[in-house]
Amino acid sequence: MTGLLVRRVAGALGAEITGVDLAKDLADHAVIAAIRSALVEHQVVFFRDQQLTAAEQVRFGARFGPLNVHPYVSGMPGQPEVMEIIKEPEDRINFGGGWHSDMSFLEKPAIGSILYAVEVPEFGGDTLFASQAAAYDALSPGLKKALEGLNAVHSASREYSSSGHSAQKRAGMQVAEADGYVGEFMHPMVLTHPESGRKALYVNPAFTLRIEGWKTTESKALLDYLFNHCRYEGFTCRFTWRNGSIAFWDNRSVWHFALNDYSGQRRHMRRVTVDPPHEAVAQDGRSVAAAVSATEPASDRLAVGAARRDRAAGPNDGVSRPGEGQHV
Ligand code: SIN
Numbered sequence: 001m002t003g004l005l006v007r008r009v010a011g012a013l014g015a016e017i018t019g020v021d022l023a024k025d026l027a028d029h030a031v032i033a034a035i036r037s038a039l040v041e042h043q044v045v046f047f048r049d050q051q052l053t054a055a056e057q058v059r060f061g062a063r064f065g066p067l068n069v070h071p072y073v074s075g076m077p078g079q080p081e082v083m084e085i086i087k088e089p090e091d092r093i094n095f096g097g098g099w100h101s102d103m104s105f106l107e108k109p110a111i112g113s114i115l116y117a118v119e120v121p122e123f124g125g126d127t128l129f130a131s132q133a134a135a136y137d138a139l140s141p142g143l144k145k146a147l148e149g150l151n152a153v154h155s156a157s158r159e160y161s162s163s164g165h166s167a168q169k170r171a172g173m174q175v176a177e178a179d180g181y182v183g184e185f186m187h188p189m190v191l192t193h194p195e196s197g198r199k200a201l202y203v204n205p206a207f208t209l210r211i212e213g214w215k216t217t218e219s220k221a222l223l224d225y226l227f228n229h230c231r232y233e234g235f236t237c238r239f240t241w242r243n244g245s246i247a248f249w250d251n252r253s254v255w256h257f258a259l260n261d262y263s264g265q266r267r268h269m270r271r272v273t274v275d276p277p278h279e280a281v282a283q284d285g286r287s288v289a290a291a292v293s294a295t296e297p298a299s300d301r302l303a304v305g306a307a308r309r310d311r312a313a314g315p316n317d318g319v320s321r322p323g324e325g326q327h328v
Contacts, residue, residue, distance in 0.1 A: 002020075002030050002034045003020075004017055004018070004020050004034050004035070004038075005017070005019050006034075006042070006045075006326045007326070009237055011234070012130075012131040012235045013042060013044055013129060013130075013134065013235075013236075013237055013254065014042055014043070014044050014045075014129060014239075015038055015044075015045050016045070016046045016047070016048070017035065017046065017047055018047075018048070020047065021050070022047060022050050022052055022056070022246070023050065023052055023053075026060045026063060032063045032064075035248070039250055040193070040195045040250070043129075043131055043249065043250050043253050044129045044237070044247060044249035044250065045247075045249075046239055046245065046246065046247050048242065048244065048245050049242075049244050050244050050245070050246050052116055052246075054076055054082045054270060057116055057272055058079060058081055058082060058272055060114065064111075064112055064274045065111060065112070065274040065275055065276065065277050066275045066277065066278055067081035068081065068110050068274070070083055070103075071156070071176075072175055074174040074176075076270075082270055082271070082272055083270070083271045083273070084268065085258075085267075085269040085270070085271055086171075086173055086266075086268045086269070087125075087172065087262075087266065087267045088171040088266055089264050089266055091171055091172070092263075093260070094258055094259075094260040095173065095175075096256065096258035097165065097258050097259070097260045098205060098206050099130065099204060099205050099227070099230070099255045099257045100204045100205070100206035100255060100256070100257075101202070101204050101252075101254065101256075102251045102256075102273055103251065104187065104202070104251070105155050105207040106185065108275065108276050109187065109251060109252075109276075110251050110273045111251055111252055111274050111275065111276050112249065112250055112251060112273070112274035113248070113249055113251060113256075113271055113272075113273045113274070114246060114247075114248045114271065114272050114273075115127070115246065115269050115270070115271045116244075116246050116269065116271075117241040117242065117243055117245045117268075118243065118268040118269060118270055119243060119266060119267065119268040120242060120243055120245075120267055121265035121267050122262075123262060124265070125241060125258070125260075125262045125265075126238050126241065126259050127238070127239050127241070127247060127256055127257065128238050128239075128256065128257040128259065129237050129239070129247075129254050129256050130231055130235045130236045130254065130255040130256075130257075131200075131235045131236075131253065132200040132201045132202065132230060132235075132254060132255060133193070133198050133200040133253045135200070135201050135226075135229060135230040135232070135235050136190060136199050136200050138232075139201075144190075147189050147201075148190060149188075150188070150189045150190075150212070151187065151211070151212040152186065152187060152189050152202075152203045152210065152212065152223075153184045153185070153208070153212055154184070154185050154186070154187060154208050155182060155183065155184040155185070155207065155209050157181075157184070157209070158206075158207075165206075172268070186212055188202060189201065190202065191252055193250075193252055193253055198253070200252060201226060202252070203223060203226055203230075205227045230255065241269075
């Protein structure tokens, strides 16, 4: 037992983890394994009242895989893996203010993102999360079958072009515009999570351009249908930040949306983004769907495996009910 308590916050996804001081416990293999296990099960996990320096956030993130250096957003001086997501009071446009999965525009998209709140507005600035596994589960058997084997094309070309939402000028951030051809990468429209085995839809309105081999009009019709379906309120949870809060989400099965409802106030977050393990990247360069997390020390892998076996063996069915947490 690690002393961690995992308590679900919504029906579709999301759990708050208490009983951990990430700055102190980030070297503890059992704690990291328990967090990884909770993330796989709940898709997004939340922590409160943490105090992490940028260097500690890097060390924490690195326990889950290699860290991404964003191709368009400048990192912190000397710490390129740390993106500062800042909206100054005079900024109009926020960063991440639309439904998306981080980095799906890359050949090897990020598997996780860890966002730490440095300074939050007095009100507003919540982040919404939507379970794409729940969205997949809710589809009809016929549509699920139709989606199997389909690939979608993702690119940064729209979001990071001069007119794109992500590339807009903000006082506190340096974001480069995608200049010329930035690449298009195909990923399966349905991903099977390498650790949970659960299927999830993997398309998003920000970075998915079209379905491979389909006419634009056909593609648009199906993608528009899916984009509407995927943000249904029943698939979501909402996180209200406080200074020192952390959200850690699994980009393989979660969309997120940063609300921009705090005009005239400052919001300052720091993000590290976890890439798939280098050694497990698919050789065909088309997808990371099969990437298996293999970067944790062997003891972490064993702990995760043991936790899964324990859950499977019961008597705890792994489902926490209202008012009840799960000690891990
Ligand atoms: C992001 O898209 O990573 C930013 C989310 C947020 O600031 O809430």
